[in-house]
Amino acid sequence: MKIAVIPGDGIGPEVVEQTIVVLNAVGRKFNHRFYFEEVLMGGTAIDAVGVPLPDETLEICRNSDAVLLGAVGGPKWDNMPGDLRPEAGLLGIRKALGLFANIRPAKLFPQLKSASTLKEEVFAEDGLDILVVRELTGDLYFGDKGREELPQGGQRAWDVAVYTTHEVERVARVAFDIARGRRRKVASIDKANVLESSRLWREVVSRVGKDYPDIELSHMYVDNAAMQLVRNPAQFDVILTTNMFGDILSDEAAMLTGSLGMLPSASLGQGRPGLYEPVHGSAPDIAGQDKANPIATIMSAAMMLRYSFGMDDEALAVEESVGRVLQQGYRTPDIAGTGMVVVGTREMGRLIAENI
Ligand code: NAD
Numbered sequence: 001m002k003i004a005v006i007p008g009d010g011i012g013p014e015v016v017e018q019t020i021v022v023l024n025a026v027g028r029k030f031n032h033r034f035y036f037e038e039v040l041m042g043g044t045a046i047d048a049v050g051v052p053l054p055d056e057t058l059e060i061c062r063n064s065d066a067v068l069l070g071a072v073g074g075p076k077w078d079n080m081p082g083d084l085r086p087e088a089g090l091l092g093i094r095k096a097l098g099l100f101a102n103i104r105p106a107k108l109f110p111q112l113k114s115a116s117t118l119k120e121e122v123f124a125e126d127g128l129d130i131l132v133v134r135e136l137t138g139d140l141y142f143g144d145k146g147r148e149e150l151p152q153g154g155q156r157a158w159d160v161a162v163y164t165t166h167e168v169e170r171v172a173r174v175a176f177d178i179a180r181g182r183r184r185k186v187a188s189i190d191k192a193n194v195l196e197s198s199r200l201w202r203e204v205v206s207r208v209g210k211d212y213p214d215i216e217l218s219h220m221y222v223d224n225a226a227m228q229l230v231r232n233p234a235q236f237d238v239i240l241t242t243n244m245f246g247d248i249l250s251d252e253a254a255m256l257t258g259s260l261g262m263l264p265s266a267s268l269g270q271g272r273p274g275l276y277e278p279v280h281g282s283a284p285d286i287a288g289q290d291k292a293n294p295i296a297t298i299m300s301a302a303m304m305l306r307y308s309f310g311m312d313d314e315a316l317a318v319e320e321s322v323g324r325v326l327q328q329g330y331r332t333p334d335i336a337g338t339g340m341v342v343v344g345t346r347e348m349g350r351l352i353a354e355n356i
Contacts, residue, residue, distance in 0.1 A: 010282025012070025018349025042072025042086035052089035115258030134246025261293025
């Protein structure tokens with residue numbers, strides 16, 4: 001398997017380095033060869049070649065089986081013009097790879113229950129394990145938008161929410177397929193009582209659901225879903241939702257687990273390499289200090305094994321190894337509690353690799 005690796009800026013290179021250590025341990029244990037090709041993106045690319053996303057990077061990513069990304073950005077490049085900022089690289093690569101489904105698991109390890117802002121009794125004995133599938137190409141983000149002066153003074157601004165049958169169908173299939181490998185439940189979230197685009201969404205999801213009779217499909221309005229996520233999050237398995245609602249609900253679901261340093265993500269397209277990255281940014285405040293938590297990136301690599309390479313056992317080995325290391329009491333500073341053994345980025349990576 002050929003993996004394009006974008007270490008990026010800030011803590012990006014530190015967390016990516018440990019993820020490669022873990023993937024190599026998986027390779028040894030399961031007899032796979034992973035080839036890593038490092039490429040430039042973000043601030044480091046701006047410094048080296050003057051643009052955030054060099055053509056060569058795109059070319060190598062397109063010709064790989066998957067892309068692993070650390071994080072990009074930092075104060076050094078904050079005053080660059082919009083299209084020359086590190087974040088422009090992120091948007092560019094997502095577009096170039098045709099990524100339409102963003103997948104964000106919110107998994108709370110039972111060892112970290114106290115890190116959540118919710119009461120511990122809200123969670124099941126074994127923590128929490130839900131997953132949000134967010135559509136990425138439609139909705140308010142990409143519909144007609146504009147602003148005009150009004151004759152009576154003041155202005156009018158609009159963003160139109162648009163979905164096509166095709167867009168809904170392909171992301172729905174991603175959610176149903178993922179649910180098959182989990183607890184076989186999909187909750188589709190919309191606002192079909194008010195929005196026409198949501199009514200189309202609901203019709204198409206229901207129709208696609210008929211192809212998956214083994215999956216329990218339910219529909220929920222987004223206001224109720226926001227409430228249910230904090231009232232009884234364990235009722236959910238896979239949450240399927242639109243670009244706008246997914247933006248908000250995936251952050252809400254993620255924060256149930258307490259720590260940014262623990263949250264992985266994947267973005268998938270059709271027949272093209274998926275992009276795997278932690279939810280967090282480049283954390284310039286702790287960069288270069290061996291303090292960053294590499295688990296979000298390591299768990300992103302587990303998603304890569306599962307969704308891009310079909311290596312379920314290997315993915316599980318990584319996830320279980322993370323659980324074991326936490327069980328043994330090892331913590332990076334961001335998740336450390338009393339009585340825990342505080343370790344750095346490198347030691348955390350080494351421990352997880354060793355436990356595989
Ligand atoms: P951030 O996620 O980088 O950091 C927020 C806080 O969480 C900081 O205190 C940081 O130290 C902490 N944190 C984040 N990841 C951590 C980890 N793995 N271990 C321990 N602590 C961790 O968000 P920010 O400070 O708003 O942004 C910093 C830079 O990152 C900005 O330039 C921003 O544009 C960029 N950014 C990039 C991405 C991306 O590459 N996908 C995403 C978000 C932000």
